[in-house]
Amino acid sequence: MLILFHKNNTVVEVLNTTTSEIIVIEEKEPTKGLFFLASKYSHSIIAWCHILNKKNINIEAIQFCFTSNNVMVSNGNSSYLTDAIGYVEDSLFINVNRETKFPTWLMSSNCGAIYGEKLLMFRECISNSNSLDYNLNSIAKLGMKNGLLCYFSSEIIKDNKEVYLDEKASETELFQFVKEHFRARWTLLLFLYLMIFEKKFLLFPLIKSLLFKQKTFNKFITSEAITEELKINTSVSVLIPTLGRAKYLYDVLKDLAKQTVMPAQIIIIEQDDSEIAKSELNYITSEDWPFKIEHRLISQTGACNARNIGLQLVTSDYVFMADDDIRFNKNTINEALVFMQAHDFNAITLSCLRENETEKRKIPIQWAAFGSGCSIVKTSVLRNLKFDMAFEHGFGEDTDFGMQLRNKGIDVIYLPYVQLKHLKAPIGGFRTTYIHAWDNEKVTPKPSPTVMLYNLKYKTVQQLKSYKLTLFFKFYKKQTIKNPFIYYRVFKKRWEISQDWANNLKNKAV
Template identity: 40%
Template sequence: MITVVIHETKVVKILRGGNELGINNKNIGKCFVKLAKDFPDDILIWSEERFFKNINYQAIAAHFQNRLTMVSFAVNGEFFINNRIGYIDSSAMLKMSKQHAMASWRMSANVGALNASIVNAYENDFLRDFPFEYTLTSIAKRAMPKGLFCYHDPKILKDTFDVVETNFNPQYAYLFKFAKEHYKSVWIYFLLISFLIYDKRCMIFSFFKGVTLKRKSAVQLKENKMSVVDGSALESSTIDVIIPTIGRKKYLYDVLVDLKNQTHLPKKVIIVEQNPVKNSTSELEYLSTENWPFEIIHEFTNIAGVCRARNIALDHATSDYLFLADDDIRIELSFIKEALTKMINLDVKGVTFSCLKPNQDKSYFIDHQTGIFGSGCSIIENSGIKFDQKFEFGFGEDLEFGMQLRESGIDIIFFSVPEIIHLKAPMGGFRTKFIHKWDNEKIQPKPSPTVLYSKQKHGVQEQILGYKMLLFFNELKRVSFSELPTFLSQFQKKWEASKYWAERL
């Protein structure tokens, strides 16, 4: 490990293995480029001088089981690219935990680390005449989809440090530059309007400093070199499978056959069968008439609701890992073994898999951190977290469950392989339309209260305001000039109705 100590915008000390190295260049970016060339396999740590003595080297080292990693910690919770980026970014990576490491492309210059290979791959970025924190954030934003794992982790500083309050002065010109270099061109205009509407500020000069820039592309990173997983670690890892089902007897049977043939067998398969028809009984006789090489726990209920069904199943789960599966998927016989092997290798606790229809073209081939979550195509560590039943028969329960996992310290990784085939079977069973409390209201809420509830629970305020403006413009496209006064009044009333019901969920 090499530690680069920074005071304001200059390098003041460099340490490697307890020995002080000569400072080849006080410019931070140029110093990192030189160090990366001289020590291409080292972990490069940066720290502001005031936090240097409190670096937790053990916590930093723990992140680098995966070489393609970058981690930082914003001590005062302030980022160079601040929360106003939420006006144009709806991702799940803006609201940070104060206790756990969370995926984040927003990097801090307070303290952090990355592998020298990342500096070598993005050498031109480090040589630009841009603030160090902008450079780090730009690389993280572009490299995340290419397989760079990026984290905000409070644990990389020891808890004995004294927080030094600073008068943090946001540099909005760089916010507009960032918008132009990392998002489609339309979003810099959207950002300008958002400042005008919500902050009552005309940022035209900052806008012009960014509007002429071109969008930056990502560099293809070298494939991550993984260690060979300890066979005993894999063999001792247990997994339960959770499947809610309704009216898909044949498809569920095929799923069970795939599980029966796995080279790493599940310990339990927990099936929650729903049929809302009064006095109905189970149609899954093969659960008891056939022999299965795992324990089957079968719960039958006349109450429909996938969140409730999954929570019933979660109450029975006792294994190390949980495979949350749909009742109409197909998997190869080595699926569980391959999945757990990769998870143990990368030391990750949550994975969502490529889940495509038969013959559907594949778009993503690189394993990477993701803001999505699929509750029918994922494996997670058994953490005791439950689905929020406020989302029952609404929208967004998958994403909300994923956010709960992230906020508890479980990162969600997209695995391109092994793959799941999703048959998209016809909707099974007898289903009745669920009536929400707001369905009979004169003013219908828009957006759905469950969507707004999720954004309030897991997002920052700027993301909610940005979502409101985006919804406004999308609705405005369908409005004629003569309808405009009525539309403006109705839009606000529908938004307020959504807020009202979201607060009561």
């Protein structure tokens, strides 16, 4: 590994950790220095570190992060692009959990690393006129959607108590970054949000940003698998909650029975909210199956409760969380598990599209969601995790579960080429319409309290403000009140009611 130490946007020294040799390079600007090292040592990890953290850099921890060569890792106390980037970026990658390893494209010149050959892929779209922090964030932002796995790591700095403070982008640099990496309209929206919420009238940065073009990066960043064979004795359980879809579930079981890697255990949590619960799944006992089936019939409806019951019954190395209305080929489980083991991933979401949909993604990427009916997770990382019952009968329980994983340091990878077909069965669901407590409100909450709950739990203040204003404009076109002043009062009231209910839901046990 090569480490470039810098200070005041100048290269101080370069260390080869393998030989403990100090390498002399002519390039004094850090970005140029990194690309020079990458061209000379393309198969090595190229790291950067502020000189004040020289004693604190954890070389072993950096190397441990690179389970594959398409990784970029960094450590900083805060975001170079400031909290204002939350007005533009709505994803989970902005609100970084700095106590663990967390997926994010927010990089810092404080300390970090990337493989030389992957860094070289960005040479044409990186300008040396920008600061090191700007360029590191640019590389990660461009690379993440094309297969670069980007993380904050709490462990690559042993003791981050030095005087060094993270660099902050100027207002002009912030607008430039948004213009180069987001759709053009977001520069105008950023200007609007800053004016409304922070009373800043940044006309000059807005105008100057118009001089820049949006950056493009269309290269796929991949990593070769260590092995293409499944480890011996790897076992998998399949967890399926179901209600009123006996025919569809039967087809799912038939697909599972054809798998080249046979599941050791199928866990079926059947729900029936009738006065006398009665199973519709007679074929579980009337037919022979090549796996053990754990069947539970419960009278309480709700996917969160059903999955939590099922998770307690898992006995295998991995658990495939599946819907009861999907179809898949015989190699699905094998291909998914081989991918996970080859790249040391603990949680993946599989492609799960409807009949007329086409998968547009070509390579695995870090995923901003989690599919509770199309994901495979290593059982050992699920310890102490449950679906939050506050989301029961609402929206967001799967994305919340994904965030629980990420806050434990477990990334979720989307695997586009292992595909399920989602039938979206027209039957099933609840026998009767579920009435939420807030459905009795005279004024209907907007958004749904479970959506609000997720936003309150995981979004930054800036993201929440941006979401609120965007919802305000979008919903205006769909509702009947056309007087903007009356609409504003009604919208504000509905938002406040949603917040109140979301805070009440927080008190429910997870």
